[in-house]
Amino acid sequence: MSIKSLIRTIPDYPKKGIMFRDITTLFEDPEGLRDVIDSFASEFQDQKIDMIAGIEARGFVIGPAVALALGIGFVTIRKKGKLPGETIGVEYDLEYGSDVIEIHKDAIKLGSRVLIMDDLIATGGTALAAIELIEKVGAEVAGCAFIIDLPDLGGAKKIRDRGVDEFHLVEFEGD
Template sequence: MLYDDFYVKSLIRSVEDWPKPGINFRDITPIFSDPKGMRMVADAYVHRYIASDITHIACIDARGFLIAAVLAYELQKPLILIRKKGKLPGKTISQAYDLEYGSAELEIQENSVKAGDNVLLFDDLIATGGTLLAAIELLTSQGAEVKEVAAIIDLPDLGGSQKLQDRNIPVFNLCAYEGD
């Protein structure tokens, strides 16, 4: 099935003033209740990365897990979970970061990746880039190289994708919302 960006974008719901006033939240959950939309999204990533040199897929808690798990399965790659602080068992390393409506901390299990690993980092959305930059720090601190960041949605007006590109990390997204 071919990817139809108009169809997929029509499934994304805008929720105004959530999680706090002034935030226009882009909700991807309707994609998961639409088999056609879910197939289009998953297939778009599978086709992009099937012949790549990616050795691992890392994803960010929690919506990033949903597509990344499908992608890891289809590409037969290990899936690395990056979670909010206190959600992973065993020894972890953590990284604090700011987001557009607060601050938080991410963790990854020690030795999840190593030098020579080429990682695709997946999240549902790129906003200010704080979450993704924290995840990149966690991965690179263990020796891995982040080859690309992938997301369903980019909000370029918030500058996150530019921050990633300024660090020479390519960015791929399926749709963007600019000026709204």
């Protein structure tokens, strides 16, 4: 079974007109989950990555598994106020307002090459903020990786336009 076929679409969630791509059904399938992890590990095994940074919350599911497969460490990127130690944050715009993501100041060694991971790339706001955050702590962004790209929303293109490599496993176009 393909990775894409294991992703459930829920119409009108969280609001009317949205086609929500639900990866919980993919995570429930052991072969599908293994295919995701193996696909990412295969893609990045020769790219000299020192650490994976997972974006809250679904990046916390795939990131550590890929990090384990690559034999590297994992660090969390969280919403403001969720990390206990000293943090660095970046504010970014949302459709209605703004938000802040943070990372521990001492989580990544200076000059490390970091792969940013999340489940989905849509408009790119959170991923672009994560790129800025990784650079702010003195590390290099090796790329961004997602299970799903929604190309009509343009986030992956914004990442590439920023000069950062973007990789995804499947696309859902048009809705």
